[in-house]
Structure formats: C-alpha cells, structure tokens
Amino acid sequence: MEIHTWDSQQIASIAVAIVAKEAMGYDIEWVCASSGLNAIARIANGDTDAITEFWYDNFYTDVTTFVTEQQVVTDGGVVGYKGRSRLYVPKDYTSKVYSSLDLGYAAFSDFVSGLDGFWKAFEIKEIVQLYANANDTEIIQGLTLNSRFTPEWCFTWSADGVGNNCIDVKGAYPTYDQGWLPQVIRNLKLNMTVSFWGYYGVQTYVTRKLEKKEVVLWKFWTPESFMSKVSYQTVAFPDHTDSCHSNNTNSVQGYGGVDCDFPSISIRKMINSKFRIAPSSEVVADFYKFYLLFQISSDQMENDLLVQAGIGISVYDVACNFITNHNSTWKSWVSNTYTPPSTNVWEIKQSEKFALMLSGSVVVAYLGMIAIIMYSYRSHEFIKGLSYNFSLQSIVGMIMLASSPFFVNDKGNDLDCVLLVCLPFLGVTVTVAALLAKTFRIYAIFAGLSFARKLTDSFLFTINCIPIGIMIIMLSVMTAAEGARGVVISEERENNVTHISHVCFIDSVYLYVISGFCSCLIMITTKLAYDSRDVPDEFNEAKELIFAMYTMVIIILVALPTEHSLRDKDWIEKLGLVSSIFELIAAVLVTTVLYGRRIFMVLFGVKQSATAEISRKYKSHHSGKLQFKMSKISSIAESKHLKNSSLDATPERNQKLKKPVRTSNKYKG
DSSP: OEEOSSHHHHHHHHHHHHIIIIITOOOOOOEEOSSSTTHHHHHHTTSOSEEEEEEGGGGHHHIIIIIIISOOEEEEEEOSSOEEEEEEEETTTHHHHHHTSOOSSHHHHHHHHTTTTBGGGGGSHHHHHHHHTOOOTTTTTTOOOOEEEOOTTSOOOOTTOTTOOSEEEEESOTTTTTTHHHHHHHHTTOOEEEEEOOHHHHHHHHHHHHHTTOOOOEEEEESOHHHHHSOEEEEBOSOOOHHHHHTOOOOTTOOSOOOSOOOEEOEEEEEEHHHHHSOTTSTTHHHHHHHHHOOOOHHHIIIIIHHHHHTTOOHHHHHHHHHHHTHHHHHTTOOOOOOOOEEEEOOOOHHHHHHHHHHHHHHHHHHHHHHHHHHHTTTSHHHHTTOHHHHHHHHHHHHHHHHGGGGOOSSOOHHHHHHHHHHHHHHHHHHHHHHHHHHHHHHHHHTTOGGGGGOOHHHHHHHHHHHHHHHHHHHHHHHHTTSEEEEEEEEEEGGGEEEEEEEEEEOHHHHHHHHHHHHHHHHHHHHHHHHTTTSOTTTOOHHHHHHHHHHHHHHHHHHHHHHHHHHHTTOHHHHHHHHHHHHHHHHHHHHHHHHHHHHHHHHTTOOHHHHHHHHHHHHHHTTTSOOOOHHHHHHHHHOGGGTTSSOOOOHHHHHHTTSOOOOOGGGOO
C-alpha cells in the first residue's frame, strides 16, 4: 500500500492495514511517496497495489488514462471524507490588525476589519502593503524555497520586504491543485505572488508568523492535523461552479480560465484491477470486498482523528483507536471466505536417510580398506605394477564421489548444495585424471612412442594436475555465481495442496559445461584403454583400465536418462537420492574392477607363475598377430625414467618380452 506524508492519508491507510492484517491475515508492505502525483501510474505498473486517500479531481488526466481507458486501475469508491484546498489567514488577530490601519476615516476602517475572510480585502492598497512590506528574514531561516509564481505586475518577492508590491501567498507544492491559484490571481487581477516551501516548510513558516502574531496568507488543505492545531479564517473567492472548473488548464503559470474558489475534492480509494478481476477463490478477493466498504466520515476524520493527531498522538495510535472504537462498523466490512491450501513440506524419510548414510559409510570404508591394503603391500610385485601413486589418487577421487551422499538433505542449505554438486564432479575428475596418466603411459610404451622414456611419475603427475585445476576453476566460478544453491519450490497440487520442497538447484549452463568436460576426459581415457587392450596382463593393468572405463560409461548411460526422467516428472526431491545411489555404485564398481583382482591375489597368495601361465596361453592364442619389436621394448624397460612403471627391467622379464604380442590395428604395418 502507498503511504504519503500527511496525517489524514496515513491514518486512513494504517486503519486499512490494521484490519487487513489482524482480522484477515494479509501481509502489508508500505510504499512511501510524497504525494498523489503519478500514484495511479505506480499502481498500474505494479509498484504498489492500492492508495487509500487519492485526490481524484487533482489528477483527472491520470484517472482517464489508467482507470477509464486502460482499466488497469479500479476506482474503489469514496473514502468517506472530502478534501479541499483554500487560502487562510489567522482568525484571532487579523481583523484587529486590519482595523488598526489608517484608512482615512473610522467607518471604512470598521468595514475593512470585517473583510478578513473575503478576497476583496486584498484589493485595498494598505492591506497589500501590510503583507508585502513585512520583513520575514528571520522567519525563513532553515527553510527551503522550492519554486514560485510571479505575475507580470508584481515584483519578485523578497523576504526582507524591500521593494515588494504584492502579497506573497505561502504554499506547499505547485502540483497540489496544479495551476488553480495562479489562474485565479491572473483572472481576478490580484496583487499576489506564490512561493512554495514544501509540506513541512509551509507549516513551519505559518507557525512562526502566528507566534509573532503577524499577518500571513497561506494555501493549505483540509482534512489535515496541522489545520486542527491553528485558529484560521478561510478566505472566500467567488463560488465554485462547474463551468469555472471546466476552464482549468492546470497551467502553473496561470494561463487558463479559472476565476472561482477551489473545488471540494472527491477523495477516493484506488486499487489495482487484478484485485477486481480475481476469482472469488483467490486470496485477494476478500481484501477487495473489504476495501470497497472501508470508509471514514468527514466528522470522524476532522473532529476526532485529526484532533488526536494535532495534540501529539501518533498516527498509528490514532488509527488503532478508530478501529478499537468502531468494532461493529469494521466487522461488517470483513468477510473471510478464503480457504488457504494445506501445506505439505517434503522431508526425507528417516529410513531413507539412514540407508543412505549407512551405504555411504560402508562404501567409504570399503574404499579406505583398499587404499590401506595397497599401502601395506606396496612392495608386492602385483601392487608395484599398478603405478601405485596414481592408484591412490584414483581411490581418493572415488572417496570424494562416495562422500557426496552425506550432504543430501531436505533443508536446501547453500553450503550442502555446493558440496553435493562439487564433490562428484571433482572426484570423477581426480580419478579419471589418474587413470588417464596410467593409461597413456601404457599406451606410449607399447606403441613405441619416442617420448615414452620421459613419462615418469612426477612428469605425469604435473600433467594430470591440469584437468583437476580446470575443474576446480569451473566449480569455483559456479559457486561464486551461485550456480549451485538451495531453492524453495512451491507448487499447487491436487485438492488445493501446496507442496513445498527445499532442494538443490544447479544452473543448466554450468551443468552442461562441467559434465561435458568430464565426458571428454572419460572418452579420451576410454579410447586409450581400448587401444591398449591387447597388452599382456603380466606387464600392465590395461585390462582393468578398459573394464573400469566401460563400467563408468555404462553407469553414466543409465544414470543420465534416469535423472532426466525424474526432472520431467517433477520428482526433483528424489533427484538427490537417486544421484547419490548411482555415485555409490560407480565408486564401488570402478574401484573393484580396477584393483579387486590384484588385491585378491595379494591377500590369498596367488603366485606370479599362475598368471604367467594364463599370459602364455593368451600369447599362444594370438601368436599369428603382428608383433612389437622386442629390442625397443627391452630398451624402454631398462630406462631409468620408467623405474616406477609396470615394467620391471630384469633379465628374466626381458626374456619373456621376446614372446609374440598382438598389437592394436592402429600399429599394423
């Protein structure tokens, strides 16, 4: 609701708000404005919904545009009391000051003393000089002159009274009753100028003049609490007529046909038309009915409410007193027919949460156990051939992937959402980067690439930090831009039930970019593993790598359509649970495929001879295939740059390398 600077508007607006909030349950937000200027446009634009005291006739052009023509604003009817601007003089002493003037003879002086409420008095030269020559230098201290109107026959008003030949009328704003007083001054040929000091400025000016018991002529309006605090006499101009009103041009320079008194303004309530056209089942329907009925009479406003405000009671307390003292009246305005929808807040079942936490704990423990076993048996021939450092890195990545389910919840916390999104992507990147380093080294060795000698652990570790760094940068940008955050989803469902979900949201752009980067790493690693598939088991882990990558690809191919279908079905609450399940499955399967067989052989004492026999059968089966040049392989195996690789450069192992080995079709010929 819009609230303005003067008391009557504030009292009426607050009274509406009290009933709407306390008796009907509406939340009220205030939009502050200095006046009704452009108020209709603000309602039409949605900046505010309603204004309780609107001086309809002052802004008739806006009313025509937004109420009559566009119909985006609805006239809510009269507020009850009327408003009117007038010119005023002090009642207590003005006539005495007039009678003290030397007008030549006593009879005329007595006659003039009774003209304090009549505009003709301002045609008398002595009265004009009385006002014009007043020295108001002290009066205007601390006040700001906003604008002024000066007809051609008057000199510009000076506060010290020197050179003034016209009465200066003190007003608030030129937009109030725009152009009316300047037109009256021109058309009645009054020796008057007008200066505008703002709402509080004009009150201060008049109050200071009253304290000194000096004559002052000011323009103000009623109802207004300031006017209830002073004793005033209204200055009457020729009676207001419809024909005179129709001549108003709103010209602030006074060019128009108005030569009569100010009109009595119809004060009305204005409200956005969405309230009027809303179905009766909507929440705003009851407020619209109440708003149309709300009224405060002129007697109540001028002789009660504004009097209270005039003696220092706050406008809120005045409005509250009105509501308290008129219970039967406002209760007849209220109808609470709206039935709010029941609310269902989604929560993860305790059984689901327990199962997820238990599963995550078991998987993390399983991965940690594999890492401990590998560390304990790191000198074993089966473990040494695994590129131990990169193997541990891949397990760390899988632990990160398996840890994300611990942050699945139904609270939509921003930090939890960031971890829930970032941990899987970072974990997959760490793992795939390690596998890519291992796979590329195997590929380079058995493809006979010239730079294979340089692929030491330290060199490969530096290289595999690049994709990890890129992923960290992308996730940091996403977090800074709130690409992953907690959101509240509220939707109307069957039987007038509002379903509320606190879920994690990730911006689709970031999701596609980050997922695309991970997919590229997985495809590159899978391709290298596929090209290295025919290398014998006893030399490397190519078979485990290719099966691990196949497993990861299959899980992704199953998970993506499943998660997409959940989005389409609006089961977004289940999305985190389902994603976590796939992440746990991926962590277990990939790690088991990579290291399960070798861990088994280490723990249960399977000898190298058993695997060598399998390898010999494998090589015999493929003896007709194109072979590597064994001398080159032996040279590479003996190199100090590959001392940590899967090749153990011993004479016995080099002798075995002279067996025929099938290569990828890429290297035939």
